[in-house]
Amino acid sequence: MDITAVAPSSRTVPRGLVPAGLVLGGTLISLVGLTWDIQWHSDVGPDTFFTLPHLFLYAGSAISGLASLVVVLLTTADTRRAKDVDPIVGGRAVGVFGRTFAAPVGYLISGTGAALFLVYGLWDQWWHGLYGFDAVIDSPPHIGLLLSISITMVGTVMVFAVAREQRWGTYGTVVGAAALLVFSMVTSLGLRAVPSALVNPVSVGTAFLAVMILVMAAHALDRRGGALAVGVTVAVLQAVFWWFSPWAAEVYADATGLPLRDYTDGIPAVPNMVPMCLIAVAVAVELLRRLPVWVSGAVGAALIAACAPLQRLLTYGAPFHVNGRYLATIVVAAAFGALAALLGRRFGHMLRLLAPAKENSHA
């Protein structure tokens, strides 16, 4: 009955925006679930498979995964009917399982991440059955789950980068990269399994990932202010989660009749993992554009590693000493930051090549 009313408005939605928006929305729901869940364990405690923060994590991957699956199936159907497939929807289609499926490469990656999330969910269930529900964020299955969501987030950035010449593509690339950066700060906690006597591997890892994602987004967008836009968006997410995470944990505890832990510090855990100096790093990436990219990468990563213990001093009052390990961490982070910037520039270039037709028109 509403067909005539709906048809004109549906034409105004740019092609590819709806599935891209769903995939991005799913990743943001996953990010909300993650910051809420970690804060819940820190401030309240008890865990089951079906807490509300867990459901956000599952729902986020489900939404991203189903949107990706629908796009792949529609693209496969169009390919079989020999219809033209518009690469603005997730990039060029590639054959999967021979030519059984035709999958736009961005949605192939985002969907693969969501499918892996299911597999690692089973692995995590088995793990908890054996070891119990100790809320350790950096257990092997949790890192597998975080890596799976990260892959969905990489696919999301690809999907939007394809449409970077349109406004929604630019905004989506910035928000997708910012979400990936914030999420990666938690994933890098897996590096606590690495020997840490000489340097802090988590500080080096966060510096590496932050610089790589900033530089990647800046080169994918190839315009002034790209890195700064990602840095500002990360700061906005950090600020929102700083308020949201303890608030949501407390509201959920009240709703379920559970008390807050004694000695809860109330400091938002996930937002505090994000370097507060990231905007300064983004400004450095913008200002040092004329120099070789590895220079800004090394400077940015060294700044992140240098500021990490200062941030812990500011928020937790943790003791801070300038010692050999601190200085070695800064030096190693600078070296990894230089590499991260080179990789980020190359990845940005690869993202630009996802839609070659647009590449020509842009030049």
Added chain:
Amino acid sequence: MRRTLLGLLGTAALLLGLAAPALAFEPVNVVHTEKVQAGPYDLTVGFSTWPLKAMQSLDFTFAPEGGVADKKGTLTMLRDQKPVNDAPLARHPRKREVWGLDVRALPEPGTWTFRFDLDGPAGAATGELKNLQVMDQPGPPMGLSWAISTIPLFGLIAFIVVAWRRTRTA
């Protein structure tokens, strides 16, 4: 639009409906106890599983005679006499009348010591639960668990390598 909104509301209701009954958290079930004498204070340490295995989580309870209301203290956990962790004694979230650690695992096998520094009406005192034996972790070796769990990372790297090679001349 109306149908979409109804769908979203239905999904939210389903999520909340599932979450509510699932939030029946298990009670703390102590299956083994040990006694610790800290000066004038008698302390009963409870374990929800016994014996202890590395990485396998359980509920610990620390119940001083006369209750926790007028006392405070610190728990220091030592492995082979080396301090691993110390924190104020906090009430157990699911058994608020005693102190405790909820669903906590000891990460490494070996001989552990729990040192209790207590302060209360009878003054400050220290007591230790010594020779707490923690057996080897169950399950596969950690190397194998990490190998399984980092497959997505290596898969992503493999994808990047392929994409890199295909775009090298572009």
